[in-house]
Amino acid sequence: MKATIYHNPMCGTSRKTLEILENEGADIDVVEYLKAPPSRDELQRLYLRAGITPRQGLRDKEPLAVELGLTDPSVSDGVILNAMMEHPILIQRPLVETEKGVRLCRPQDEVRQIL
Template identity: 80%
Template structure:
């Protein structure tokens, strides 16, 4: 089975998720999303496939999210996506896609749901 992980090597959860994928013998494509961020359309496709909203995919604890006011109730998904496109650090990770679906894998064992 193939998997794609939107990965930040500085994130422990992302590293552990990647380790699970490799230990399960998957053919893994690693996308370091801070260096090669997904397009807006790709991110929306992944969120739709994962059954989540851009707000749920926001790294709300990131200080930049607070600075930009993205946690405020009136902020739209479009505004959150605009911020993610400008600042990929705001994209929560790791986001994994397999033929069985897509999932935000926090904690890392969540990835097993799509293996």
């Protein structure tokens, strides 16, 4: 099975999710999204396929999210996506895509739903 993981190697949950994919024998494309962030259109597509909003994909505990006012409920998804493009650290991880769907794998066992 082919899988793409939007990964941060510094994140324990992301590392554990990658380990699950490896143990399941997936053919994995690892995208270190802090070095090579997805385009705005790609991120929108992933969120749509996962059934979540950009707000749900926001790392709202990231100090920058608070500093930029992104945790205010009145901020639109478009503004959140634009901020994610400028500051990829705001993208919650790990996102995993397979032919069965996309999941924001928090906790890491969420990945099993799309294997």
